Amino acid sequence: MTSSHSKTARARTIRIAAAVIRDDGGRLFLVRKRGTTAFMQAGGKIGPGELPTAALALELREELGVAVDPAAAFHLGSFLAPAANEPDASVEAELFELSITGEPVPAAEIEEMIWLNPELASGMDLAPLTADIVLPRYGRQP
Numbered sequence: 001m002t003s004s005h006s007k008t009a010r011a012r013t014i015r016i017a018a019a020v021i022r023d024d025g026g027r028l029f030l031v032r033k034r035g036t037t038a039f040m041q042a043g044g045k046i047g048p049g050e051l052p053t054a055a056l057a058l059e060l061r062e063e064l065g066v067a068v069d070p071a072a073a074f075h076l077g078s079f080l081a082p083a084a085n086e087p088d089a090s091v092e093a094e095l096f097e098l099s100i101t102g103e104p105v106p107a108a109e110i111e112e113m114i115w116l117n118p119e120l121a122s123g124m125d126l127a128p129l130t131a132d133i134v135l136p137r138y139g140r141q142p
Helices: 002-010 052-064 128-138
Strands: 012-020 028-033 042-045 074-082 089-097 110-116
Touching: 012 052, 012 128, 028 042, 028 128, 042 052, 052 089, 052 110, 074 128, 089 128
Parallel strands: 012 089
Antiparallel strands: 012 042, 028 110, 074 089
8 A cells, every 4th residue: 555655746737837938039038936946937836726827827827926917828738748847746837938028026935036048058957857858959049
C-alpha cells in the first residue's frame, strides 16, 4: 500500500492556466516567483470548479495588478510538462494567448518580471513549460 501511495505522490499533476503575452517586438512576458530561479509564464493554479480563463484573470490581477477580459483570451491548447518548482509533480497547463493593458507590477508571490527576446533565451533558467513548449511553438511573432 505504501509503494502505491508513493507512486501516486510522484505522479501528482497540478492544473494551471498560463498566459503567453507578447509585446509588439515579439518579446515574451515572463515572471519569477519569490524564492525560485526559473522564469515562466504568468498564471496559476485552477481551483476546483473554476474556469481556466477565470483563474488566469484572477492570477494576473493578484500577481501583476493587470485586468484582462477572460473572453479575449485565445486558447492555445492543453500541455503537460514537469513542474518547475515542485519536485515529483507535473503541470497540466491550459495555455492562453492574450494582451494586457497597463503596466504590470510584481505583487503577491512574484519577485521579478521580464520581457524576454526568445532569441536570447539560451542559458536562462526557464520552467520546462516555457523552455520546451512555449518558446518552440509561440516564441516568434505570428
